[in-house]
Amino acid sequence: MFDDVRTIVAELHGELTGHGLVAWTSGNVSARVPGKDLLVIKPSGVRYSDLTAGAMVVCDLHGEVVEGEWSPSSDTAAHAYVYRHMPEIGGIVHTHSPYASAWAACGEPIPCVLTAMADEFGGEIPVGPFALIGGDDIGRGVVATLRGSRSPAVLMRNHGVFAVGRTPAAAVKAAVMCEDVARTTHLARQLGTPRPIPGEDVHRLHDRYRRAYGQPPA
Numbered sequence: 001m002f003d004d005v006r007t008i009v010a011e012l013h014g015e016l017t018g019h020g021l022v023a024w025t026s027g028n029v030s031a032r033v034p035g036k037d038l039l040v041i042k043p044s045g046v047r048y049s050d051l052t053a054g055a056m057v058v059c060d061l062h063g064e065v066v067e068g069e070w071s072p073s074s075d076t077a078a079h080a081y082v083y084r085h086m087p088e089i090g091g092i093v094h095t096h097s098p099y100a101s102a103w104a105a106c107g108e109p110i111p112c113v114l115t116a117m118a119d120e121f122g123g124e125i126p127v128g129p130f131a132l133i134g135g136d137d138i139g140r141g142v143v144a145t146l147r148g149s150r151s152p153a154v155l156m157r158n159h160g161v162f163a164v165g166r167t168p169a170a171a172v173k174a175a176v177m178c179e180d181v182a183r184t185t186h187l188a189r190q191l192g193t194p195r196p197i198p199g200e201d202v203h204r205l206h207d208r209y210r211r212a213y214g215q216p217p218a
């Protein structure tokens with residue numbers, strides 16, 4: 001079932017390895033199945049090279065397996081919680097990307113000091129609570145944090161990045177951009193004191209990016 005969604009989710013895992021966001025089997029991507037109370041997610045602890053479309057697992061929005069040969073990701077209940085409580089979200093990504101996870105280890109939000117941050121995140125990238133892996137506590141922390149923010153990414157304390165998007169590709173983009181600005185802001189702090197962008201300019205940049213960046217619709 002849902003071969004098209006399985007294919008998208010399987011292929012997007014290649015973006016995580018391609019951008020250096022994951023080590024070994026850490027991290028995961030999921031997608032909501034359009035029009036259904038279902039999600040597609042990777043199996044737990046399987047090498048990225050083995051993540052074919054057929055290896056993906058279909059679950060309901062309480063994390064129960066509906067179809068699949070493998071056990072689903074350990075973060076399935078967290079993803080399911082986010083889909084239940086953020087109906088506008090179509091894709092979720094989790095990584096332990098190194099620079100962003102370093103900020104998460106320090107429990108420090110990444111301040112909005114770059115135009116690229118204002119564009120993609122609309123402000124700082126916030127920190128969510130520490131939560132144990134396996135249940136839906138991570139999902140609760142992700143939803144509670146992102147509801148008070150324009151950011152599509154949250155740094156879960158002592159853990160790593162959870163990024164969301166209207167599509168799974170948009171969630172992957174947010175995870176890629178999160179690591180990029182985490183790295184640059186870290187480098188800036190080695191050189192001096194990064195200067196936050198004034199709030200009104202953050203708003204203008206974010207607004208322009210959402211309305212005018214890229215190509216107009218065909």
Ligand SMILES: O=C(CO)[C@@H](O)[C@H](O)COP(=O)(O)O
Pocket residue numbers: 025026027028042043044045046072073074075094096133
């Ligand atoms: O964060 C964790 C464990 O710390 C997990 O998200 C792993 O990074 C990936 O687990 P699977 O998706 O392979 O179960």
